[in-house]
């Protein structure tokens with residue numbers, strides 16, 4: 001099954017939004033296969049956001065993502081990379097659709113609560129950056145037959 005990397009950013013943790021975000025993922029039917037809280041180092045942040053090196057917001061982005069703990073997770077399901085991005089909403093929370101995570105919970109682009117991989121390739125790279133293979137739990141859920149036809 002397809003996997004993505006999702007991460008509640010430091011603003012989401014500070015604001016007590018971890019539970020609500022995880023609830024939305026579970027309620028949708030997606031399966032959490034790894035979950036942990038960690039503080040990202042500058043080195044990891046620069047790798048994670050490598051595509052943004054040199055952009056005007058890069059320094060503040062790295063400063064922000066390393067400013068407090070994040071909650072990192074690997075989430076599994078059908079078409080989950082695209083579906084999770086849709087559940088998150090647009091990068092700028094004021095432009096994100098109202099029912100989405102960012103649309104519901106944020107205002108500024110630099111405080112947009114959640115990260116999600118933008119492609120299957122990014123997902124594989126980001127999962128490998130934040131998790132050891134042995135941290136991923138491979139388990140069956142009986143309820144899957146009520147979620148997938």
Ligand code: IDP
Nearest residue numbers: 052057061090091109110111112114115116118
């Ligand atoms: P994404 O998180 O929706 O994939 P990206 O373009 O990959 O968006 O940007 C990574 C993060 O950098 C965003 O989530 C946002 O917090 C921040 N960011 C992106 N563009 C800007 C900007 O123009 N100004 C300030 N921060 C930005």
Ligand code: MG
Nearest residue numbers: 115116117118
């Ligand atoms: Mg991105």
